[in-house]
Amino acid sequence: MELQHLRYFLDIARLESISRAAEKNHVAQPALSRVVSVLERELGTRLFDRVGRNIRLNESGKILFQAADQALALLDGVKEKIDYCNGQITGSVKLCMYAPVWEFAKLFQAFAQAYPLVELDAQRAADPEKATLNTDYDLFFHMGPARREGYYESCCLTRQEMVTVVHQNNPLAKGKFVLLRDLAHQELILPRYTVLRDMLTSYCYQAGFIPTIIGEVSLPAGQRNLMASTPERRALVLLEEDEITPYWGEEYRILPIREPICSVDLNMAWSSSAPLRPSVEAFRDFAMAYYREMGMEQG
Numbered sequence: 001m002e003l004q005h006l007r008y009f010l011d012i013a014r015l016e017s018i019s020r021a022a023e024k025n026h027v028a029q030p031a032l033s034r035v036v037s038v039l040e041r042e043l044g045t046r047l048f049d050r051v052g053r054n055i056r057l058n059e060s061g062k063i064l065f066q067a068a069d070q071a072l073a074l075l076d077g078v079k080e081k082i083d084y085c086n087g088q089i090t091g092s093v094k095l096c097m098y099a100p101v102w103e104f105a106k107l108f109q110a111f112a113q114a115y116p117l118v119e120l121d122a123q124r125a126a127d128p129e130k131a132t133l134n135t136d137y138d139l140f141f142h143m144g145p146a147r148r149e150g151y152y153e154s155c156c157l158t159r160q161e162m163v164t165v166v167h168q169n170n171p172l173a174k175g176k177f178v179l180l181r182d183l184a185h186q187e188l189i190l191p192r193y194t195v196l197r198d199m200l201t202s203y204c205y206q207a208g209f210i211p212t213i214i215g216e217v218s219l220p221a222g223q224r225n226l227m228a229s230t231p232e233r234r235a236l237v238l239l240e241e242d243e244i245t246p247y248w249g250e251e252y253r254i255l256p257i258r259e260p261i262c263s264v265d266l267n268m269a270w271s272s273s274a275p276l277r278p279s280v281e282a283f284r285d286f287a288m289a290y291y292r293e294m295g296m297e298q299g
Contacts, residue, residue, distance in 0.1 A: 001042060003075070006068040008035045009047075013065050014136075016054040039064070077277050083117075084278040091279035092119040098142035099193075099266055111286050118279045133269050138280040140269045144195040154269035157291040160239040162200065162262040165223075165252050167231030173253040178235075180257055184209040186235040189226050192218040196264060200237055203262045220247040227252075239264060 011021040012032060022029040040047055047061035057065055080091040097104075108120055123137075133140050134149040141157075164183070166172045172182055180203060188211050190197050197216065204211040214234075217223050224247075227234050240256070248254065268287055270276060276284065 095122040096137040165236040
């Protein structure tokens, strides 16, 4: 078996699609189909079952997946350690995102400039509603708490405050901020993140009211459509960040929420069961320093 064939096989299995794996690796789809055929011929068994438009590992495929994943991880780790002894940080870091990817875009860009030989592979979680830490990834970014399969360490990178977007016709638009209790009289729209909904609901309960949540939409276009129906009594609750302003323009106001200030922790987690590879350790330490310096600048 060729090592590159095993790498392709792992990508196909994770993405459950030959076409998506071909796109990721910048190779022709027929070439990856031949890779699967070669592996199945060598092992004398089929490795995938077709489910609708996707393919999924069967029991034989799962055995090969586990062995190939462990073997390639070991070989990659050896090369990284040799490069590290020679004064270079190389390799790749697999990141699982249970949080908005835009929050970390500047971090990824800064890391790439500092460590150009390390490849970052950031993937959205298959089920963003259930943050579960496992050995499929090197590092996890998640909002609030998360389930753990094994032993993990974590740190809070930054605390993101919630803001509300209201139309200029909404009476709340006249102020410089919104009191949390003012949202008791609003129809609320949220991004599609369970943690954000749960945290906001908890804050509202503490303030003495049950929020009226009429929808959860992640894309700005969908949020704007919901807001447009009755703009004088609807509000969108988001996490504060620099990129939201251009989406809304002059007819909308973006206001912080006060009394209390509502916030969500954005966390990074990693397995403590074994030493981290040099590339993973470099990214973890870089991310912690990056947000620590951001906090000092903002303070």
